[in-house]
Amino acid sequence: MFNKESRLEKFKDAETIIGASIKVKGNFQGQGNIIIEGALEGSLKTDSNLFIGEKARVVANVESRDAIINGEVKGNIKAKGYLALGSSAKIFGDIQYSELSIEKGAIINGQLLALAEEHRKNENRNPESDKKNTEE
Amino acid sequence: MHVYIYDEHLNKAKYNRAINRLEIRLTDLGLNGKIIRLGGIKNIKATIQNEIKLGAKTIVAVGNNQTVNKIIGAIIDTEIYSDFKRKTLLGLIPIGDDNSIAESFGIKNIEDACTILLARRIKQIDLGLVGDYYFLNQASIQSAGTTLEIDDYSLEIEERGEVKIINLLSDQSEKIKSNPHDGKLDILIRTRKKDESFITAEKVKINNEQEKLLIDGVFEVETPSEISVLKNQVNVIVGKDRLFE
Numbered sequence: 001m002f003n004k005e006s007r008l009e010k011f012k013d014a015e016t017i018i019g020a021s022i023k024v025k026g027n028f029q030g031q032g033n034i035i036i037e038g039a040l041e042g043s044l045k046t047d048s049n050l051f052i053g054e055k056a057r058v059v060a061n062v063e064s065r066d067a068i069i070n071g072e073v074k075g076n077i078k079a080k081g082y083l084a085l086g087s088s089a090k091i092f093g094d095i096q097y098s099e100l101s102i103e104k105g106a107i108i109n110g111q112l113l114a115l116a117e118e119h120r121k122n123e124n125r126n127p128e129s130d131k132k133n134t135e136e
Numbered sequence: 137m138h139v140y141i142y143d144e145h146l147n148k149a150k151y152n153r154a155i156n157r158l159e160i161r162l163t164d165l166g167l168n169g170k171i172i173r174l175g176g177i178k179n180i181k182a183t184i185q186n187e188i189k190l191g192a193k194t195i196v197a198v199g200n201n202q203t204v205n206k207i208i209g210a211i212i213d214t215e216i217y218s219d220f221k222r223k224t225l226l227g228l229i230p231i232g233d234d235n236s237i238a239e240s241f242g243i244k245n246i247e248d249a250c251t252i253l254l255a256r257r258i259k260q261i262d263l264g265l266v267g268d269y270y271f272l273n274q275a276s277i278q279s280a281g282t283t284l285e286i287d288d289y290s291l292e293i294e295e296r297g298e299v300k301i302i303n304l305l306s307d308q309s310e311k312i313k314s315n316p317h318d319g320k321l322d323i324l325i326r327t328r329k330k331d332e333s334f335i336t337a338e339k340v341k342i343n344n345e346q347e348k349l350l351i352d353g354v355f356e357v358e359t360p361s362e363i364s365v366l367k368n369q370v371n372v373i374v375g376k377d378r379l380f381e
Contacts, residue, residue: 019331021279021297026289037331042289 020055034064036071054088080115138169138227138253139192141184141207143199145232147175154231154246158198161250169196174206184210188220194373196227196253200234201352204272208263208370212270227253227373234353236306237272242375252375259378260368261316264303266361271352274302275363278347279327285341297327301340301363305379315380319367339364
């Protein structure tokens with residue numbers, strides 16, 4: 001289910017990349033896939049997928065669909081889809097997820113909360129397919 | 137009717153052969169038109185505006201990036217601009233150095249340019265705007281000490297390198313997707329540590345206390361400056377090998 005290669009495929013067409021030399025401050029929002037390799041302070045939200053690199057330092061509440069986290073996050077995380085924590089991940093905050101994988105070595109200092117089945121369905125629902133079903 | 141605007145630098149003898157070649161090719165293809173030589177004309181803006189008032193269907197910039205910028209600068213923000221936007225096409229024939237704009241449109245040389253003029257493949261292109269300057273390609277600045285403010289957040293860059301704010305991609309080697317008719321600017325930050333950042337925005341405020349912003353490799357602008365984009369402002373005749381969809 002959590003094949004790493006297939007997950008990384010999702011980030012090939014990332015619309016936003018924050019490199020290691022960049023420091024972002026404020027409310028960072030995107031609609032496409034986001035890759036963070038640098039520092040971010042504030043809040044981080046995308047309707048798509050999020051990748052946080054090994055050397056990234058994020059001090060923010062984070063919200064996305066699927067997320068792969070290998071760096072440090074100080075703040076709460078909400079992944080509406082699956083959340084993968086790599087061996088170098090350090091999380092200081094509560095985590096909400098639909099599906100979760102944790103590699104050996106990851107540090108979590110907070111509560112883990114699985115999103116309820118009904119909530120998951122709502123969050124992951126594709127508006128286009130909903131529209132089609134209604135029309136039919 | 138085609139109106140060909142020959143830029144001042146083409147008065148030099150070294151371009152005579154290229155001009156001859158161009159004129160023969162245009163005649164062969166039946167694309168002859170009126171020729172205006174900017175060398176010797178004092179009021180360039182009025183001359184170009186007058187041609188549009190007289191009903192020029194296609195204005196062709198013969199020269200380089202600066203020729204294109206002169207033509208756009210002569211038209212934009214004037215009373216004839218709405219007519220130009222609706223009725224007039226912009227063509228390009230690259231002669232000389234500094235022709236990144238033509239390359240972006242897939243126009244590599246005189247022969248290409250003539251064939252492309254004949255084919256009349258048209259794309260509406262956005263214009264970048266910094267203060268009073270309009271640009272097609274990009275604005276760039278040294279990255280160290282640069283701050284960018286976008287929407288609700290800011291970016292600080294300490295490493296040396298370059299920040300490019302791209303409307304129309306001119307460098308084929310850049311492996312980014314850039315669209316000059318999406319109403320957005322593509323911001324590419326590349327530092328000497330070889331790390332890259334990429335963001336899209338409709339508007340960006342840029343500041344660097346030490347460095348100036350360079351527009352289309354020609355004009356320098358002081359910062360802080362706000363860069364924005366105006367969607368679908370110019371109808372350009374483009375080639376098949378252009379660097380965008």
